[in-house]
Every structure is written in structure tokens, then in C-alpha cells.
Amino acid sequence: MSEKVFDRETLLDLTVNIIPLGILVFFIGAFALFPPWGVDPLVSGLQFAIVGVTALLLVILTYYAGKAVSKAENEMEADHE
Secondary structure, eight states: OOOOSSOHHHHHHTHHHHHHHHHHHHHHHHHHHSOTTOOOHHHHHHHHHHHHHHHHHHHHHHHHHHHHHHHHHHHHHHHHO
């Protein structure tokens, strides 16, 4: 049986990164569906690039933070045994 990458406690610890990621995804969708300043390829492309790269970096940061938290929790459990 394969072990989950993140358990429930780790996911609760990562909520501080998941909520801002949801906000970024919301704004990407909102600006794609309802562009408030019209569609200019340069401005819209730059806007989506900035928000998209920020979201991508946050996903990467969240993954590695989750691995570090999970590893630290496993080490603490092993020390108590």
C-alpha cells in the first residue's frame, strides 16, 4: 500500500499557502473572463505572466514546505519511540 505524500496535519499546516493560491487562481479566471481594461496582448500577457508565475512559484514552495513539514513530523515521531 502506498503512503500518502501529505497527511491531514500537514495539509492543515499548508493551508496558509493554499488559500492565497486559491485567490490567485480566482483572479486569473476573473481577469480572463471579464477583462476590466480590455484585451491588449502586451498588457494582458504581462499581467497573466506575473500572476501565473507567482502562482507556479507558490505551488512549488508549498510542495517543498509540505515535504519538509512531513519529514520533520516523521522524525519527531521516530524520536519519541
